[in-house]
Each structure stands twice: as C-alpha cells, then as structure tokens.
Amino acid sequence: MQRLLIMKYLLTHKTHPTADDIYNELSKRMPTLSKTTVYNTLKLLAESKACLALTLDEKNIHYDGDTTLHGHFLCKECMTIIDIPINEISLNREESSDYTVDSMEISFYGRCSACQKKRM
Amino acid sequence: MQRLLIMKYLLTHKTHPTADDIYNELSKRMPTLSKTTVYNTLKLLAESKACLALTLDEKNIHYDGDTTLHGHFLCKECMTIIDIPINEISLNREESSDYTVDSMEISFYGRCSACQKKRM
DNA sequence: ATTAAAATTGTATTCATTACAACTTTGGAC
DNA sequence: GTCCAAAGTTGTAATGAATACAATTTTAAT
Numbered sequence A, B: 001m002q003r004l005l006i007m008k009y010l011l012t013h014k015t016h017p018t019a020d021d022i023y024n025e026l027s028k029r030m031p032t033l034s035k036t037t038v039y040n041t042l043k044l045l046a047e048s049k050a051c052l053a054l055t056l057d058e059k060n061i062h063y064d065g066d067t068t069l070h071g072h073f074l075c076k077e078c079m080t081i082i083d084i085p086i087n088e089i090s091l092n093r094e095e096s097s098d099y100t101v102d103s104m105e106i107s108f109y110g111r112c113s114a115c116q117k118k119r120m
Numbered sequence C: 001a002t003t004a005a006a007a008t009t010g011t012a013t014t015c016a017t018t019a020c021a022a023c024t025t026t027g028g029a030c
Numbered sequence D: 001g002t003c004c005a006a007a008g009t010t011g012t013a014a015t016g017a018a019t020a021c022a023a024t025t026t027t028a029a030t
Helices: A002-012 A019-029 A035-047 A113-118 B002-012 B019-029 B035-047 B113-118
Strands: A052-054 A062-064 A070-075 A081-085 A100-111 B052-054 B062-064 B071-075 B081-084 B100-111
Touching: A002 A019, A002 A035, A019 A035, A035 A052, A035 A062, A052 B100, A100 B052, B002 B019, B002 B035, B019 B035, B035 B052, B035 B062
Parallel strands: A070 B100, A100 B071
Antiparallel strands: A052 A062, A070 A081, A100 B100, B052 B062, B071 B081
16 A cells, blocks of 8 residues: 555656655655655665666665656756756757756666676 | 875776775775775765766765766676766667666756856 | 965764564455 | 465664764975
8 A cells, every 4th residue: 555655656746756755745644654665665666667766866866757768967956856858868968058967977777798697 | 195096096997996995995005094085085086077976876886087978887786887888878778788788877967047046 | 494274084973775573454265 | 254374564773885073194385
C-alpha cells in the first residue's frame, strides 16, 4: 500500500523529490509511514526501472517518475532540478536564454565486459 | 604543495579516484597528509574547473583531471568508471559489444533564470 | 625579522542512507 | 473462517562520506 502511494507520488509530482521530501509529504496523511519504507521502496522502484534515481545532486538522491529519455538541469544556487527535453540537448556548450550552463555530465550505467563474463 | 601533488595525481591517473583513494595513495609518500586537505583541495579544484567532480556513483564523488568533454560509464558490479569518448555517444539506447548499458543520465549544472536575476 | 594571509592539519560533527530485527499485513490452501 | 508462510512495513541503531571548526604551520612580501 505504501509502495503504491510512493509510486503514485512520483508519477504525479515532477519535482524530482528526495526520499526525505516524499516522506515529509506523505507522512502528513499517513502518520505511521516509516522513513525506511520510503528509502527501501524508492530503491526497489529504481532497481526495477519503475523510476529513475538521479545522482546529479551530490548531497541527495532525487527520484523521477518519468522514465522516458530526457536530461536534467540542476541549479547550483537553489538546487532546483528542471527537465531538459531530449531535443533541446546539444553535446556542445549549452547556452539558453533562460539559464546558464557551466558544466555537464553524461553518465552510462551497466555492466562492463569483465563483469559480464564473470556471470557466465 | 599538497595541492600541487593532488592536482598532479589527478592529471597522471585516469582512474577517476575518490578523495579517499587519493589520500590512501599520497599518504604513503607523505605521511603527514591530512584527509581534510584532500577533501578541501578537490572541492577547490572542481569549483575552479581545474578538474571534474563526478556524481554518477551515489556512494562517492569521483574526480577527473580530464576536463575535456567526454562521458562516463559506471559498472554497477565492480564500480569501475570508464571514459566514453564523445564521438561514441549516441542519445539513443547505447549498445556496445564490450559492455551493456541499461540506463543513462544527462546532467547540466549552472544557475537557473530566477537565481540569475536575483544576482543583479 | 616581522607579520598577515594562505595552506594544512586533526578532531569532532553532520546527515543521508542502510542494516537489522521485530512486527504486521496479505492472500492462498484447506 | 482459520492457518500460515511470504511479503511488506516499522523503528532504532549503525555506517561512512563529507564538512565545520579551531589550531597550527608555511609562505611570501615588506
């Protein structure tokens, strides 16, 4: 039940919340909710690819219910995360009129060839 | 002096070390080195863009002396980080014969329009 | 030689995340 | 309905990377 609420929260909020954010929101209406449940569930959902676990903020893991391919912009001042549609991404220096980008990171996750072989 | 050694270490090792990695290596030859110095210095270097602070591993910040545009691949099993040349990156599902990619993250960092304005 | 700024150090603290063990709920077998 | 194992949930305690802080040392300019 808690899991469903957490998943629903992710799908209806595009704010890229942290585990703590979600706990604070949901525990208002469900006072028995445990922080551990939120952490466990988010980990589970991310591992099963039902959501994304974003690591761009070095302080906290942020979660995203939108699993379609898109980028993110983190404002280093207010720490807000904004979605960047894939068609707006160029691999060269990004310069929008809205915001200034001073660095980018492109990360891939999976299993390397060595670990791949070990599995067989 | 310590700063120079740390910077030199980053430039001569393409292993994307963590602060701890660097401390462990350098303290062999410089037993008085402090962990705090390593953390402070890496933070400083990254802020001044002399190196990159990679956040793709949610457990540790990894540092990269190579500031040219390139991507990274993190093996979830052995936690090794491999460089991905920019010309090998396609924004569609990445499938190499060497390794399997099951997710990717494209992150931009800077200041949003609201925070931009506040500064003036 | 003096001295202020910069760099370095060690210890103590913070805080997000995880480990763990206990407890509760769920849903199928009978 | 009752029983029971598996799955889900909870609270507390532990972990560990990163930072705060205050003290000490080094640097370099005058």
